[in-house]
Amino acid sequence: MTVLQSVVEVMLCCPQYPTVLSKVLLPVIDSVVMCAVDYVTEHLGKPAPPNMASTLSSLPCGCRATKGDESDGEDGKAMSTKVVLTRALACLLSALMETVQTIPTAVQLFCKQLQDKLTEKEIQTAHSSVGLQLLAGAVYLALHDQTQLEQWAGHTMKQTIKDNLSLLGLCAYHVLTATVASSKGNMPRLAYTFMRKHGSWLSEQIDNIVESVSNVSVDEGSSAAVLEGGNLEFLQLFMSTLAHKILQEQQGKNNLTHLFHVIKGNQQWFQVQLGIPPMLGKDDLPQVMPFEPNPGSKEQVMTFDPLQEFNSIGDCNIDQNFLLEFPWDWAELLQSDLGLSELGFTTLLQHRCDMTDESCLDTDKEKRHVATLKAKFGLELTSSV
Structure with a gap:
């Protein structure tokens, strides 16, 4: 029995799960794939920059044209297709490692149940994680679906760009599911070279992805259902799918x-x-x-x-x-919004220095104002006492 046959056997316990699973994973695959698509389109879909040295040499200023600043690196010239695809592959793997942490718990439980079924039948999976293999297959299919890529990008693509994206998807699948010690076989040379040059970094990324996909706790010995642990949005989507099936x-x-x-x-x-x-x-x-x-x-x-x-x-x-008709005490209910009460204001006023010491007053106008305030709030009696 192959991995595909075991996947079908597990999904038979919940016929609606493939549709729901694809809807849940679509935003994850979309964000991961478009990160690489934008990079490839930006660097391979535009013409090479002009040669500034030849342009400056024709100027009548008498200056001798010099070589461009070496610090510009590859920004000053068009990168080769190999370099662009290598960097796009690294960008795709980094985005997958970051985005996979948002996968719902229900999907993690599904991958765990499927991995347990494969382990029981002694079927080997890539890095002992069928979840990683499913994600690699989803990325491969997304980069080979040229119509969907153009819909996501919002514009038409050249055929050379589509071919490079298909190659990128094939390299991503091999990089995620193979090992450095594996024979080349049908693996693209770009993928094999990437694995040999970035082996330690690649292993770290894959370990993080496997941990995120399989990081779910289920009590040993419990017959956990596929939907157990799913968030509210996932459960509502699943129940809506069941209701739609019943209506048919x-x-x-x-x-x-x-x-x-x-x-x-x-x-x-x-x-x-x-x-x-x-x-x-x-x-x-x-x-x-x-x-x-x-x-x-x-x-x-x-x-x-x-x-x-x-x-x-x-x-x-x-x-x-x-x-x-309830006798609401609005003054008590709104006490926190009414500011200072009259008693509180009087207390603060009588402790001002110009109220207790007339020597602080410089003009007759200030003295008249102080006398008016004392008479208004009864501070004359308090000061006399």
Whole structure:
């Protein structure tokens, strides 16, 4: 049995998983691939820069043209295709190592379950990580899908650029799944040279990717489902896929409608089973009612009374008139927003030096203002005492 056959066997336990898995991984592959695509397009999709030395030599200034600054390096001349693809490959691997850390927990659990199945059947995978092999295959397919690449880039590409991107995808797959000790075989020369020159750096990147894909804790001996540990967004997407599949069946709409009636009619029972506390601080626990698989007809369940809903929150009744006529103490409620009170202002005022010592006052106008403030807030009596 091959790795592909084992993948199919694991996915049979959840037929909708390939579609959901592709939707979840698409943003990851998109950001990783476009990083390399932009680099290749920028350096191979534009003409070579003009020779400035020949241009300056024709100027009538009498100056002798000199060689360009050697510090410019390869920025002053067009890089070869080999150099561009090598740097794009390094950029792609770095982006994959950084982006793979955002993979949802559900995908990590899927890779772990698949790896356990392969280990059980004694099937070897690249670096003992089927997750790494799946990512490498996804990158390979993305760089070979020329139509999708043009849609992501937003413009048409030359055929030479497309061919170089296809070669880049093949090199990325071999670099991620092979080892330095592997024979060349069908491996592109660019990939083999990259692995020999950057062996230690490549090993570090692959180890980080494998750790990110497999870094998930599952209790030993537990039969963890594929969806266990998935975040809310992933679970909602998966449930939406299941609901869509049910709707495609002949009685799918009736089955979903009946499921809604069961949940709506047994709402109190579900709240007790899930440990949801009573709303609005109710002390008395709701009475446990038996589960009713057939809660009643559609008309009874779907009855809606606007007045009753307006005067209730969940299973708690609210008296709207009581709320409107409640004797609110607005001064106390808004105390934090009203600033200083009169008493606080008076206390601060009486401790000012110009209020306690008239020698600080220079003009008669200032003395009149101080006297007015003392009379207004009763500070004359306080100072006399």
